[in-house]
Amino acid sequence: MTTEMLGREADPMDLFELHVAAGWTDGLPIIPPTARRVAEFVERSGRAGDEVIAEIAPLGGAATTEKIAANAVMAGCVPEHMPVLIAAIEAAAAPSMNIGGVQCSTHMASPLLVVHGPIRTELGINSGANAFGQGVRANATLGRALKLALVNIGGSRPGEADKATLGQPGKFTFCIGENEEESPWAGLHVDRGLRATDSAVTLYGAEGPQNINNQAADNPFDILTTVASMMTNLGSNHIFIQGESFVVLCPEHARIIASAGWTKADVQHFLFQNATRGHREIKAGGIHGRNTQNYTTWPRWVDRDDPDARIPVTRRVEDITVLVAGGPGRHSAYLPGWGTRSVTRKIEG
Numbered sequence: 625m626t627t628e629m630l631g632r633e634a635d636p637m638d639l640f641e642l643h644v645a646a647g648w649t650d651g652l653p654i655i656p657p658t659a660r661r662v663a664e665f666v667e668r669s670g671r672a673g674d675e676v677i678a679e680i681a682p683l684g685g686a687a688t689t690e691k692i693a694a695n696a697v698m699a700g701c702v703p704e705h706m707p708v709l710i711a712a713i714e715a716a717a718a719p720s721m722n723i724g725g726v727q728c729s730t731h732m733a734s735p736l737l738v739v740h741g742p743i744r745t746e747l748g749i750n751s752g753a754n755a756f757g758q759g760v761r762a763n764a765t766l767g768r769a770l771k772l773a774l775v776n777i778g779g780s781r782p783g784e785a786d787k788a789t790l791g792q793p794g795k796f797t798f799c800i801g802e803n804e805e806e807s808p809w810a811g812l813h814v815d816r817g818l819r820a821t822d823s824a825v826t827l828y829g830a831e832g833p834q835n836i837n838n839q840a841a842d843n844p845f846d847i848l849t850t851v852a853s854m855m856t857n858l859g860s861n862h863i864f865i866q867g868e869s870f871v872v873l874c875p876e877h878a879r880i881i882a883s884a885g886w887t888k889a890d891v892q893h894f895l896f897q898n899a900t901r902g903h904r905e906i907k908a909g910g911i912h913g914r915n916t917q918n919y920t921t922w923p924r925w926v927d928r929d930d931p932d933a934r935i936p937v938t939r940r941v942e943d944i945t946v947l948v949a950g951g952p953g954r955h956s957a958y959l960p961g962w963g964t965r966s967v968t969r970k971i972e973g
Contacts, residue, residue, distance in 0.1 A: 636653070639656055640653045640654075643656075643698075647776075647781070648698060648772075648776060649698070649772075650768070650771065650772060650775070650795075650796055652796070654698035654699065654700075654772075655697050655698055655699075655700055656697075656698075657693075657694040657695075657697040657698050658697075661697045662690060662693045662694050662697055664703050665693035665696055665697060665701075665703045665706050666689050666690055666693045666706075667703070668703035668704060668706050669689050669692075669693065669706040669707065669710060669973065670973045671689045671710070672689060673688065673689050673690035673693075674688055674689070674690065675688060675689050676688050677689060677692060677710055677713050677714060677717075678713050678714055678716065678717030679717065680713070680716065680717065680723065680773070680774060680777045680778035680779075681723050681724025681727065681778055682724040682727060682728050682778060682779060682780055682785045683778060683779030683780075683785065684778075685776075685777035685778055685779055686777070687713050687717075687773060687777045689710070691773070691776075691777055692706070692709055692710060692713060692769075692773055692777075693706065695769050695772040695773040695776055695777070696709055696765075696769040696773075698769075698772055699765045699766075699768040699769035699772055699797075700761070700764070700765040700768070700769075701765045701766065701769050702765075704746075704747060705747065705762070705765065705766055705769065706973075707743075707823075707971045707972060707973040708739060708743065708747070708766055708825060708971055709766065709769055709770060709773070710972075710973075711824070711825045711969040711970065711971045711972070712735075712737055712766075712770050712825050712827060712969075713770070713773060714969050715825055715826070715827040715967040715968070715969040716735060716770075716774060716827055716967075718967040718969075720964060720965045720967060721735075721827060721829070721964055721965070721966075721967045722829075722962075722964040723735070723774065723778070723829075724778075724780075725829075725962065725963075725964065726829035726962050726964065727774060727775075727778060727780035727785065727786060728780060728785050728786060728787055729787065729788065729962060730787050730788060730789045731788065731789075731831075731861065731962050732788055732789070732790050732791055732792045732831055732832075733829040733830055733831055733961060733962035734771070734791075734792060734794040734795045734798050734829070734830065735770060735771070735774065735798065735827050735828070735829055735830075736794065736798045736799070736800070736827070736828045736829075736830040736870070736959065737766060737767055737770055737798060737799040737800075737825060737826075737827060738799075738800055738801070738802055738812070738825065738826040738827075738828070738947070739751075739766070739799070739800070739801045739802070739823075739824075739825055740801075740802045740804065740811050740812060740813040740818075740822075740823065740824045740825070740826065740968075741804075741811070741813060741818075741820070741821065741822050741823035741824055741971070742821065742823055743823035743971055744801040744802070744804075744823075747762045747766075748760065748761070748762045749762045749763055749766070749799070749800075749801040750762070750763050750800070750801060751800060751801030751802055751803040751804070751805075751949050751950075752803055752806075752949075752950065752951040753950065753951025753952065754951070755800040755801065755803070755949045755950050755951070756800055756833055756957070762799075763797070763799045763800065763801070764797050764799075765797075766797075766799045767794075767796075767797030767798045767799030768796060768797040770799070771795060771796065771797060771798070792831065792832045793832065794830065794831075794832055798830070800872075800949050801949065802947050802948065802949055803875060803948050803949045803950065804820075804948075806875035806878075806879075806948065807875065807878055807947075807948035808878055808879055808881075808882030808883075808948075809878070809882065809887065809888045809946075809948070810888075811947070812826055812945065812947045812968065813826070813968055813970075815888070816968045818968070818970055822970055822971075823970070823971040824968055824969060824970050824971055825968070825969055825971060826966050826967065826968040826969075827966060827967050827969075828868070828870055828945075828959070828961060828966035829961055829962035829963075829964050829966075830870060830959040830960070830961055830962075831959060831960045831961070831962075832959070833872065833957035833958070833959050834854055834957060834958045834959070834960070835955055835957060836850055836851055836854050836955065836956040836957060836958055837850075837954070837955055838850045838877070838954055838956075839954045841880070841954075842880060843880070843884060844880070844881040844884050844886045844890075844891075844894070845894075847877050847880060847881060847956075848881070848891060848894050848895060848898070849898065851871055851895060851899075851956065851958065852894075852895055852898040852899040854958040855869060855871075855895065855899040855937050855958055855960075856899050856900065856901045856937060858901070858905065858906065860937070860960050861960060861961070861962060861963050862937040862938065862960060862961070862963075863901055863906055863935055863937060864921075865921050865963040866921045866922070866937070866938055866939045866943070866963070867938070867943065867961050867962065867963035867964060867965070868938065868943045868944075868945060868961050868964070868965045868966055869899075869937055869938055869943065869944050869945065869958070869959075869960060869961060870945050870947075870958070870959040870960075870961065870966070871891075871895065871944060871945065871946045871947075871956070871957075871958055871959075872947055872948070872949050872950070872956060872957040872958075872959065873891075873946065873947070873948050873956045874948070874949075874950040874951075874953060874954060874955055874956045874957075875948055875950065875951070875952075876952070876953065876954050877954055877956050878948045888946050889941075891944075891946050892941050892942065892944045892946060893941055895944050896936055896938065896940075896941045896944055897936075899936065899937045899944075900934035900935055900936050900937070901934070901935050901937075902931075902932060902933070902934060902935075903926075903928075903930060903931050903932065903933040903934070903935060904931040904932065906935060907931070921939065922935060922939070923936065923939050943965070945966060
């Protein structure tokens with residue numbers, strides 16, 4: 625059955641029940657993906673409807689342009705969102721993203737979509753105040769469309785392939801823009817080889833943002849010591865399996881740090897050196913057990929026989945990703961990850 629079969633006068637609740645029964649929705653109402661609307665989105669993409677953009681794990685569903693468009697319609701997107709979604713699906717399919725693992729784990733990670741470059745302002749994507757919150761259509765619908773596509777095409781449904789013990793609200797929608805206008809440094813996409821004038825997306829398997837409150841610090845050392853303390857809790861995946869960590873600095877914290885002459889690389893090096901935990905503490909803590917000899921993810925220079933050794937949260941300095949987002953106020957955020965690496969893709973079209 626298609627939504628057209630219900631007719632134009634169908635009751636909205638009847639449509640909602642149809643979508644729920646079909647397994648298309650995330651539990652919230654969706655926009656009916658009529659053939660006319662889907663065709664509009666496919667046309668805006670500039671690609672053939674049956675073109676396979678990627679195969680999505682865990683079930684290997686073919687993410688064609690038409691299927692991506694259908695999920696975009698259901699999420700409440702506009703046709704102009706299609707280039708962003710296609711780039712995001714391409715990023716999700718990159719091997720280093722391990723989207724099958726992110727989607728099926730008992731962990732609560734969900735793909736965070738970060739949008740960079742001029743397309744942020746063109747589409748009205750929020751990178752300022754309440755960037756992770758509600759109220760902006762572009763953020764809400766782009767994040768939701770991506771997640772709907774990953775579930776509907778990839779087959780990762782809760783209680784079936786999706787084994788998340790608790791989950792998190794980011795499994796509904798998880799999208800922000802990078803606040804490049806208020807950042808003292810180049811954007812993340814520039815760090816990764818693109819031009820500032822390019823539009824791009826970055827996808828990262830993330831937990832929810834953890835608030836870093838520092839209202840008083842007037843120097844990089846104090847601000848980043850606070851950040852480092854948030855990165856080293858024993859319940860995190862990172863001490864155990866390392867992987868990439870995301871630090872989202874608010875503009876005020878970033879300006880204080882940069883005004884002291886610190887580059888983004890300086891921030892990464894400070895956090896790599898200071899976001900550490902003692903070997904003795906790790907052996908005493910929960911999931912890490914008491915035998916750490918097999919933790920091959922730790923850097924080779926860590927002396928596993930030294931109970932006083934300090935263990936960093938990442939294997940490499942560059943695995944601490946730093947970007948600027950948010951509005952006024954001195955609240956930054958740390959987003960632990962699932963253990964994979966983020967992927968950045970240029971937006972075409």
